[in-house]
Amino acid sequence: MTRILRDVLTTFLRFLKMKARRLRISRSALKRRMAPALMTFVLVSILVFMPAYRFEASDPRLTRLELAQMFETVLESCRVAAQPDALPEYSDLNDEQLFGVYRTLSCGIMSGYPDSKFKPCEFLRNIETVGYLQKLVLFLRQVKPESDVGRQLVRLMAYQDSPAEAMSGKLSSFMPEQLNEPSGFTDREVMAELVAAFIGQLHPKSLEGHIINAVTGRPLARAFVASEKVATVTDKLGFFRIEYPVAGLEEVAIMAVAENFQPVELKKNIKFNQNIVLRLKPAKSGK
Numbered sequence: 001m002t003r004i005l006r007d008v009l010t011t012f013l014r015f016l017k018m019k020a021r022r023l024r025i026s027r028s029a030l031k032r033r034m035a036p037a038l039m040t041f042v043l044v045s046i047l048v049f050m051p052a053y054r055f056e057a058s059d060p061r062l063t064r065l066e067l068a069q070m071f072e073t074v075l076e077s078c079r080v081a082a083q084p085d086a087l088p089e090y091s092d093l094n095d096e097q098l099f100g101v102y103r104t105l106s107c108g109i110m111s112g113y114p115d116s117k118f119k120p121c122e123f124l125r126n127i128e129t130v131g132y133l134q135k136l137v138l139f140l141r142q143v144k145p146e147s148d149v150g151r152q153l154v155r156l157m158a159y160q161d162s163p164a165e166a167m168s169g170k171l172s173s174f175m176p177e178q179l180n181e182p183s184g185f186t187d188r189e190v191m192a193e194l195v196a197a198f199i200g201q202l203h204p205k206s207l208e209g210h211i212i213n214a215v216t217g218r219p220l221a222r223a224f225v226a227s228e229k230v231a232t233v234t235d236k237l238g239f240f241r242i243e244y245p246v247a248g249l250e251e252v253a254i255m256a257v258a259e260n261f262q263p264v265e266l267k268k269n270i271k272f273n274q275n276i277v278l279r280l281k282p283a284k285s286g287k
Contacts, residue, residue, distance in 0.1 A: 062186040065093075065120030067129065068101040068110050070195045071136055075103040077199045078140060078147045082106045090118040109135050127182040129191065130175075133157065152198035155269075176273045197271050204249060207268070208241040209276035210234075211256055220280060223258035256280060 083106040090098070090112045097120060104110050110132055112118035124132075137157050140150035156175065178190045197204075211223045211234050219238025224231065227242050228249070234240045244252070250271045257263040261280040268276055 059123075060187050060189065061123040062129065062188045062191050063120060064110070064118065064122050064124060065097065065101070066188060067124060067132060067186075067191065068104045068120075070191060071104040071109055071132070072101050074136065074149060074195060074199055075107065075109075078144045078149050080107065080140075080143060088112065090116060092117045093120060107139060109139055124186045125182070126179045126184050126186050129186040130179060130182075149199050152200075156194075156198060177275065177277065194273075204244075204270045204274050205247040206241060206243050207252065207254070207270050207274055207276065208239070209278060210238045211240065211258065211278045211280060212238055213261075214279035214281045220258050220261070223256060223261075223280070225254070225256045225278075227252050227254045254278070 080103055082103045084102075086108070087098075087102055087106040088111065098105070101110075133153070134157060137150070137153045140147060140153060144150050176190050176194060178184075178187050207227060211220045211225065212218060213220055219234070219236075221234055221236045221238060223234040223238065223240075225234065225240045225242065226232075228244055230242050230244060232240050232242055251267055251269050253265070253267050254276070255263065255265045256278045258280055260283050262283050264278055264280055
């Protein structure tokens with residue numbers, strides 16, 4: 001990158017000197033004219049080349065095209081045929097991108113905007129992602145009601161029938177906690193793991209999470225956590241991790257206790273979400 005800028009600068013200075021000779025400009029006049037020119041060159045270089053560095057870091061937010069590609073994998077696993085006659089055209093999708101999501105688009109699970117643009121790089125908020133998941137569930141229940149993936153999706157979306165419920169925070173216990181904030185941006189990795197889970201590519205063998213004080217929100221260190229005959233203790237940040245001796249577990253029982261706090265016991269489906277936050281309430285003082 002430095003070499004490119006140096007070469008461009010050398011060429012630029014050579015061009016200025018050539019112009020100066022032709023116009024017979026004095027050295028002092030040349031300096032006066034070169035100063036603003038060099039400043040302009042530096043500013044343009046910053047505007048042109050710096051974004052390339054800024055965009056090198058991967059953005060964790062999920063885009064519309066990435067979600068469509070994930071849905072394409074789901075439809076392919078269910079052997080859903082595309083509808084070529086119903087395939088829309090979008091001015092901002094090339095042939096390769098369009099072919100990569102043609103099932104999702106032709107089946108109407110995702111669509112673009114009235115201006116004939118799909119906006120593939122637009123980041124999705126959780127409320128939008130959940131809405132598209134609901135459309136996928138409804139479609140599979142109609143065309144592939146007996147598919148295993150369809151049944152997994154129904155379980156995933158249990159107790160949640162509309163985007164309004166998602167907006168009010170009524171998410172299924174199977175949904176990743178990262179989707180609980182409707183206005184937050186969807187994390188690409190979280191969604192990828194979720195899709196892999198309900199098409200049967202994940203075989204969970206661990207559970208991890210945090211234990212916090214339900215009143216103050218602070219982490220609880222040295223809290224005791226047990227699940228499926230495996231026990232551990234949280235660290236100073238309230239974090240714990242349990243490794244199960246067998247893979248492929250779905251629903252597990254979890255118990256958490258801490259000194260001066262009420263114990264908690266629950267069941268958790270870890271196929272869809274292997275992270276959890278347990279909130280312990282302070283024990284009631286005896287009278």
